[in-house]
Structures are given as C-alpha cells and as structure tokens.
Amino acid sequence: MQTVPNHQVDNLQIEDDRTGLSVECLKRAFLDNLFYVQGKFPKIATKNDYYMALAYTVRDRLLQRWINTAVIYTERASRTVSYLSAEFLMGPHLGNNLVNLGIYDQVKQAVSELGLDLEDLLEQEEEPGLGNGGLGRLAACYLDSMATLEIPSLGYGIRYEFGIFDQDIRDGWQVEITDKWLHCGNPWEIARPEWEVYVRLGGHTEAYTDEHGRYRVRWIPFQVIKGVPHDTPILGYKTNTANTLRLWTAEAPESFDFAAFNSGDYLGAVQEKMVSENLSKVLYPNDDSSQGKRLRLAQQIFFVSCSLQDMIRIVFRQNVPLEKFHEKFVVQLNDTHPAIAVAELMRLLIDEHDMGWDQAWQITQKSLAYTNHTLLPEALERWPISLFRELLPRHLEIIYEINYHFLEEVKAKFPGDSDRLRRMSLIDESGEKYVRMAHLACVGSHSINGVAALHTKLLQQDVLRDFYQMYPEKFNNKTNGVTPRRFIVLSNPRLTNLISSKIGDNWIKHLEDLKHLEAFVDDPEFCSQWRSIKSAIKQDLVAYIAQQNGITVNPDSIFDIQAKRFHEYKRQHLNALHIITLYNRIKANPDIDITPRTFIFGGKAAPGYYMAKLIIKLLNSIGDVVNNDPDVRDRLKVVFLKDYSVKFAQRVYPAADLSEQISMAGKEASGTGNMKFALNGALTIGTLDGANVEIREEVGEDNFFIFGLTAPEVYALKARGYRPLDYYHSNRELKAVIDRIASGHFSHGDTKLFKPLLDSLLYRDEYLLFADYQAYIDCQDRVSQVYRDRDRWTRMSILNAARMGKFSSDRSIRDYCQDIWNIKPVPIELGECIQAKE
Numbered sequence: 057m058q059t060v061p062n063h064q065v066d067n068l069q070i071e072d073d074r075t076g077l078s079v080e081c082l083k084r085a086f087l088d089n090l091f092y093v094q095g096k097f098p099k100i101a102t103k104n105d106y107y108m109a110l111a112y113t114v115r116d117r118l119l120q121r122w123i124n125t126a127v128i129y130t131e132r133a134s135r136t137v138s139y140l141s142a143e144f145l146m147g148p149h150l151g152n153n154l155v156n157l158g159i160y161d162q163v164k165q166a167v168s169e170l171g172l173d174l175e176d177l178l179e180q181e182e183e184p185g186l187g188n189g190g191l192g193r194l195a196a197c198y199l200d201s202m203a204t205l206e207i208p209s210l211g212y213g214i215r216y217e218f219g220i221f222d223q224d225i226r227d228g229w230q231v232e233i234t235d236k237w238l239h240c241g242n243p244w245e246i247a248r249p250e251w252e253v254y255v256r257l258g259g260h261t262e263a264y265t266d267e268h269g270r271y272r273v274r275w276i277p278f279q280v281i282k283g284v285p286h287d288t289p290i291l292g293y294k295t296n297t298a299n300t301l302r303l304w305t306a307e308a309p310e311s312f313d314f315a316a317f318n319s320g321d322y323l324g325a326v327q328e329k330m331v332s333e334n335l336s337k338v339l340y341p342n343d344d345s346s347q348g349k350r351l352r353l354a355q356q357i358f359f360v361s362c363s364l365q366d367m368i369r370i371v372f373r374q375n376v377p378l379e380k381f382h383e384k385f386v387v388q389l390n391d392t393h394p395a396i397a398v399a400e401l402m403r404l405l406i407d408e409h410d411m412g413w414d415q416a417w418q419i420t421q422k423s424l425a426y427t428n429h430t431l432l433p434e435a436l437e438r439w440p441i442s443l444f445r446e447l448l449p450r451h452l453e454i455i456y457e458i459n460y461h462f463l464e465e466v467k468a469k470f471p472g473d474s475d476r477l478r479r480m481s482l483i484d485e486s487g488e489k490y491v492r493m494a495h496l497a498c499v500g501s502h503s504i505n506g507v508a509a510l511h512t513k514l515l516q517q518d519v520l521r522d523f524y525q526m527y528p529e530k531f532n533n534k535t536n537g538v539t540p541r542r543f544i545v546l547s548n549p550r551l552t553n554l555i556s557s558k559i560g561d562n563w564i565k566h567l568e569d570l571k572h573l574e575a576f577v578d579d580p581e582f583c584s585q586w587r588s589i590k591s592a593i594k595q596d597l598v599a600y601i602a603q604q605n606g607i608t609v610n611p612d613s614i615f616d617i618q619a620k621r622f623h624e625y626k627r628q629h630l631n632a633l634h635i636i637t638l639y640n641r642i643k644a645n646p647d648i649d650i651t652p653r654t655f656i657f658g659g660k661a662a663p664g665y666y667m668a669k670l671i672i673k674l675l676n677s678i679g680d681v682v683n684n685d686p687d688v689r690d691r692l693k694v695v696f697l698k699d700y701s702v703k704f705a706q707r708v709y710p711a712a713d714l715s716e717q718i719s720m721a722g723k724e725a726s727g728t729g730n731m732k733f734a735l736n737g738a739l740t741i742g743t744l745d746g747a748n749v750e751i752r753e754e755v756g757e758d759n760f761f762i763f764g765l766t767a768p769e770v771y772a773l774k775a776r777g778y779r780p781l782d783y784y785h786s787n788r789e790l791k792a793v794i795d796r797i798a799s800g801h802f803s804h805g806d807t808k809l810f811k812p813l814l815d816s817l818l819y820r821d822e823y824l825l826f827a828d829y830q831a832y833i834d835c836q837d838r839v840s841q842v843y844r845d846r847d848r849w850t851r852m853s854i855l856n857a858a859r860m861g862k863f864s865s866d867r868s869i870r871d872y873c874q875d876i877w878n879i880k881p882v883p884i885e886l887g888e889c890i891q892a893k894e
C-alpha cells in the first residue's frame with residue numbers, strides 16, 4: 057500500500073489531552089477515553105473498563121514517542137537490530153509503561169482523585185504469556201534495554217492466540233487451562249494489515265533456465281498463508297525512544313474461498329481458513345525439549361519468513377540497496393527456533409531477488425547471529441528430513457547445498473577426518489535422517505554465543521566442540537541480564553525508594569551504581585529500614601497466601617523460594633528431600649530447635665512431562681501433611697503458589713529471603729531468576745552452575761551459599777559409574793527421607809503413587825540428587841544458623857543487592873552492541889518530526 061504525504065496532517069499539533077502528563081490532564085484524558093474509546097460512563101463502568109481507559113490514556117502518550125522514533129529511524133535509515141524469537145514473555149504492559157514514562161505517581165494520584173485505586177487497575181491486566189520461561193522473558197528484558205539504550209530495534213515473533221496455559225492445582229496435580237489473554241481485547245497493539253506478507257508451504261520445486269540462461273528454481277507451494285503484523289510500542293526508561301515488537305498472526309489468504317464456495321464446497325473453504333489460522337493459534341508449552349511436530353516447524357518458517365520479508369520491505373522503502381541488507385539489519389536468532397532464517401534468507405535473496413549464491417551467502421552470514429540457551433541434548437532441535445521435504449522442499453535443497461560447501465570447508469581444514477564430517481554435517485544420518493538446526497545456525501551466522509561464562513565454556517568444550525575448532529572466532533559469551541525497571545523499580549517500590557533516598561536514582565539506568573549502597577552497610581538506621589521493608593513485603597505475601605491457599609504462614613520464618621519451570625535438572629525434588637529431612641528431625645525430636653521456614657514453590661510443568669508433574673504432586677502432598685501435623689507446630693510450612701507468571705513473579709522476588717538455584721552443575725545455561733532474587737536482597741543457595749558462578753564472584757563467596765559437585769566433578773562421577781543406591785544405603789537421613797515417601801506417608805498410605813519418582817532416583821538419578829544430598833543439607837543447616845543472626849543476614853542481603861550491577865540487561869545489550877551488532881544509539885528528540893517537513 058502507498059503512503060500518501062499530507063502536509064496538512066504533518067502540520068497538526070498533537071493536542072495536549074493526548075500527550076500531557078499533569079494530573080489534571082491525565083484525569084481529563086482518562087474520562088475522555090472511558091467515554092469515547094471504551095464507550096462507558098462511570099456509573100456503569102466495570103473495573104476492566106477503567107483499566108482499558110487508563111491503558112488508552114497511557115498508549116496515547118506512547119504513540120507520540122513511537123511515531124517520532126519511527127520517523128527518525130526511517131529518515132536516517134538507521135542500522136537496526138532484529139531480534140527473532142518464537143517467544144516474548146512480556147508481562148503486563150501498564151505498570152511498566154507508567155514507570156518508563158515516569159508518570160507512575162501522577163497517574164496514581166489522578167485515578168485516586170477519581171475514586172479508583174491504581175493497584176486495583178494494574179491487577180486487571182491479563183498478561184500476554186507468549187513464552188515458556190527464561191528464554192522468552194530474556195527477549196522481553198532485552199527489548200526494554202534496547203529501547204532504554206536508544207538502540208533501533210524490532211522484536212519479531214508470533215502473536216499466539218493462546219499463550220502459555222493457566223495452571224490450576226486440583227488434588228495436588230497440575231491441570232492446564234487455555235489462556236484466553238485476548239478475551240477482553242488488547243489495548244497495546246495496533247494491527248498493520250497494510251504490511252501483510254505471504255508464506256508458502258509444501259508442494260514441490262521445478263528447475264528452469266531464466267532469460268539470461270541461468271539455472272533457477274521455482275517453488276510451487278501446496279499452501280499459502282497470510283501473515284498480518286500486530287505492533288506493540290516498547291518504550292525505553294525515561295527516553296523518547298519507543299521501538300516496536302512486531303508479532304505475526306496467520307490468516308487464510310482470502311477470508312472466503314469463492315472458487316470453493318461457488319462449487320458448493322462451503323465447509324471446505326472454511327476448513328482451509330481454519331487450517332491456516334491454526335498456525336498462530338497456540339504456543340508450544342515445552343521448554344527444553346524438541347518433539348518434532350509439524351505445526352511447530354510451520355510456526356517457525358511462518359514467523360521467520362514474515363519477518364525477513366518485512367525487513368526486505370523496509371530496506372527497499374529506505375532506499376538501501378539489497379546488497380547492503382547486512383548493513384541495515386543485524387538479525388539475532390534467539391536459540392534455534394528461528395534458525396530456518398539461514399535457508400529462508402538465502403531463498404529470498406536468490407529465488408526472489410535474483411542474487412547469486414556467493415553474494416547471498418556473504419550477506420546471510422554477515423546478518424545473522426545465533427544465541428544458544430541450552431546444554432540439554434534433548435533440547436537440541438532436529439527435524440526429520442521427511443517432514444522438512446514435505447513442508448519446505450526448497451529450503452531442504454538450499455540446506456543440502458549449504459552443507460555441500462560447508463563440508464568442503466571442513467575437509468580443507470581437517471583433511472582425512474571422516475568422523476568429523478559425519479559429526480558436523482547439517483544432516484544427521486545415524487538412523488532416520490534429520491536436519492540439525494543448531495548446526496545450521498552455527499554455519500549460517502557470524503557469531504555464536506552462550507548466555508553465561510560457564511555455559512559458553514561448556515559449549516566450546518562439549519556441545520559445539522567441533523564448531524569451536526572450526527570457527528573459534530565466531531564464539532563469544534554474553535552473560536544474561538534482567539531489566540531493573542520491571543524487576544525492582546516496578547515490583548519493589550519500597551526498596552527502590554529507600555535505595556534512591558541514599559544514592560539518588562541514577563542506578564536505575566546504571567545498575568553498577570548500586571555499589572554506592574555498600575557505604576551504608578554499617579549504618580544501623582539503614583539496615584533497620586532495609587529489614588523492615590523486607591518484613592513488610594513478606595507480610596503482604598503472607599496475606600496473599602492466606603487468601604489463595606488458606607495457609608497461615610509465619611512472617612518471621614525464612615522465606616525459602618524456588619520459582620521456575622519444573623524440570624528434573626532444576627531439582628525441585630532435591631528441595632523436597634530437604635523439607636522431609638527437617639520434618640523427620642522434628643518427628644524424631646518434637647522439641648528440636650529449628651529455624652522456622654516457609655518453603656514456597658511456583659512454576660509450571662510441560663503438560664506431557666510426567667515426572668515434572670509428579671514432582672508438583674509430591675510437593676503439594678508434603679505440604680498437606682507438614683502444614684497440618686501438630687508436631688510441626690508451625691515451624692515448617694510448604695506452599696505451592698499456582699499459575700506462576702511474570703505478574704506473579706513480581707510479587708514473589710521481593711519477598712524472598714533465600715533463593716533456590718540448585719540445578720545439577722553443567723545443566724542450567726544461565727538462569728535469570730537467580731539475578732532477580734538477588735537484586736531484591738535475597739541470598740542464594742546454589743550450585744556452581746550457569747550464572748550462579750558469576751553472581752557468586754560478584755557478591756563474594758561469604759555472601760553466597762554454595763554447595764554440591766562442580767560440572768567437571770559431575771562428569772567424572774558419571775564416568776566412574778554412579779550408583780545412587782550406595783548413597784541411599786550409606787546415608788541414614790537420606791534413607792529415612794526416601795523410606796518416608798515410599799511408606800505412603802504423604803499419599804494416604806498409597807505406596808505406588810510416588811514409586812516412579814523414587815525408582816528413578818534409586819536406580820538412575822540422572823541429575824545426581826543423592827550425590828549432592830548431604831552437601832545440600834549441610835549448606836541449608838548453615839543457612840538456618842546464619843539467619844538467626846539478623847544483623848549478619850541483613851548485611852549479606854544488602855551486599856547482594858549492592859553488587860548486582862553486572863546483571864542488568866543494559867550491560868548485556870551494551871555487550872551485544874559492541875561485540876556482535878556493531879550498532880550505536882540513535883537518540884530521539886521529541887517534537888522535531890511531527891512538525892512539517894518539506
């Protein structure tokens with residue numbers, strides 16, 4: 057669609073009601089939006105109407121910045137980061153936009169003068185849960201930081217109609233409920249049907265010779281799907297930059313297939329529409345596993361093709377020659393989910409834009425960069441060749457050709473090493489043939505990064521060793537980070553105010569400045585304020601737990617929290633073994649002196665992951681017994697908080713005393729929850745895994761509870777032959793814990809219920825819970841000791857927060873900009889471009 061220049065419109069001054077930030081103006085705008093956009097008046101308005109009116113009021117203020125940003129980027133054809141991710145776990149927008157616009161307090165006052173409570177309205181927002189966990193949330197933190205650092209960027213992904221399922225707990229078991237986040241409408245997005253694109257699937261290819269006598273390939277698809285972009289503005293913190301998150305929905309090319317209709321096949325036509333729309337229907341709820349489902353591969357090519365076509369449109373629109381695609385865009389692949397971009401960009405350049413192979417390959421490699429997020433072998437994506445051929449026949453041809461050139465290169469560098477060729481090939485030919493997506497990503501990118509120092513090292517030594525030997529210069533580490541705007545300023549205003557009262561508020565954009573807090577660590581007044589804030593936040597969580605779970609919790613107990621996806625490698629069941637150990641000690645000696653603890657869990661299990669679901673059931677079952685056993689006398693409580701989400705996480709991190717980061721060493725790529733807890737003053741108990749290693753380095757070993765085998769020790773133990781039964785037989789407390797579960801004590805006498813879990817521990821124990829058990833228990837005993845010394849604990853808590861500067865996602869993004877993206881900030885001046893431009 058052509059844009060029509062209109063100088064009368066260019067000359068329009070944006071009216072004050074849509075941009076003003078005073079309390080008076082906000083009130084007027086709010087009522088105006090309630091009436092004119094939501095179509096309601098106060099007498100009949102629901103809470104949701106008020107939320108919507110407020111959201112529109114805030115959106116108006118974003119739009120001015122968004123349009124200014126777009127105008128400047130377009131005029132300057134600014135170099136842009138495209139962040140391609142199958143998941144963006146954004147969390148609620150309203151609160152974050154209020155913080156980033158710097159109008160939280162004004163809006164609070166404005167709505168309060170209208171008789172409303174801001175917290176109440178914030179609660180209304182149904183968060184877009186378009187991600188599983190860490191990987192999707194990292195993408196969201198990075199968008200926030202790119203906007204804050206004034207880096208031109210576009211996030212590209214899928215607008216799933218149903219995001220991650222809602223979790224209910226029934227009889228202790230997880231039950232999944234579809235997430236209808238769009239039910240009440242989404243005030244934050246704007247559909248852009250004028251930028252729709254088409255994606256082909258299936259069919260076959262034909263070779264032909266073009267008018268210049270060149271060999272060409274034509275792809276005749278079986279099906280064509282339309283992608284429609286929906287844009288959400290992403291505002292930086294106290295900048296005028298508003299970047300874009302562009303999510304694609306799938307539609308049938310024609311809303312009505314007239315040919316089918318005229319031939320009387322009405323239902324056939326509607327069927328076609330339904331099949332197309334299925335593509336963006338639902339987020340796959342598995343983290344860290346690849347199941348090889350056809351629809352999932354279709355989702356990947358769908359959003360990748362839409363996004364690359366969109367970038368090419370922008371390149372042309374800004375009069376950049378296509379040969380300079382890699383100068384205009386750098387495309388970061390968030391894991392291998394968008395790795396098909398390697399073949400798709402090649403296809404677009406060669407088949408659709410007549411470029412030669414060598415030039416297209418140069419451009420592809422120079423544009424793309426790949427981030428790996430896993431060390432689990434089962435999470436490495438591979439697609440059966442048969443499926444690939446059926447869905448993406450042209451891409452498979454291109455991949456074969458890339459593979460041919462690549463293996464020639466390997467042969468040249470490592471002559472006579474046929475085993476290496478077999479290991480490195482883009483095609484796994486060991487049994488049924490597969491396309492290896494991580495290999496495709498490595499070959500097609502100029503940069504390969506891990507997400508924590510240890511993770512990158514293990515990639516180089518193990519998972520991607522051959523690629524490291526082939527292309528050492530491509531490898532680099534980018535330790536993850538989290539945005540302090542959402543994970544302390546918005547979620548923990550009390551701590552934020554205390555910190556800012558001491559060191560000013562520069563730390564919000566420059567998290568390293570938190571180190572100035574260290575000067576106050578010996579100030580008793582400050583320490584007591586720190587402690588009373590933590591205690592007030594814990595009180596709030598106590599009230600929430602009472603209302604949600606009907607459990608009474610002691611606010612002076614240690615709030616010991618493990619909140620993350622359920623996975624055996626994350627070892628929530630190791631935590632369970634500790635709870636039962638303490639319970640057994642109480643049962644053996646009811647008067648024993650135990651530091652009171654509240655064990656809090658939150659997280660979802662993949663619906664098809666039986667063992668993870670059984671662990672959830674175990675925790676709930678332990679809670680039922682422990683919370684009601686009179687011998688325990690309220691010294692231990694076990695709470696499972698259902699339906700863990702970003703919104704909910706914001707409530708949990710500030711309330712924690714102890715953060716559980718207890719994965720088996722060598723399995724957690726980084727972790728980011730570990731950073732959010734520590735930033736809010738929790739102490740960590742953790743293994744030397746992922747970013748825990750670097751957190752400990754920063755906060756100091758005295759302020760971190762470390763335990764367990766290191767990654768090399770894990771490998772060595774497994775190589776020697778690990779026998780969990782030996783630990784069971786030789787450790788009295790461990791044996792008592794396992795026997796207690798096996799006896800049916802937590803399952804109303806049912807000795808079968810937890811047998812699969814116990815058998816997996818006794819006879820395999822892949823994640824070495826038994827090997828780490830004693831070290832964990834000893835470390836937890838130390839935690840309990842230290843907690844009794846309130847002053848010492850507070851000091852450690854302050855030092856943890858004060859030394860978290862490194863873990864801001866602003867630091868991560870600066871590193872990406874410098875080492876991979878080669879991109880500089882483009883500051884946005886407000887107002888300069890809404891005025892007439894000749």
Ligand code: T68
Pocket residue numbers: 188189190191192194342343344345429430435507536724725726727728746
């Ligand atoms: C996580 N990965 C890592 N994957 O487990 C975590 N996977 O250590 C790291 O901190 C985080 O990424 C950010 O780097 C995931 O969250 C997924 O969610 C996922 C989803 C689909 C398929 C595979």
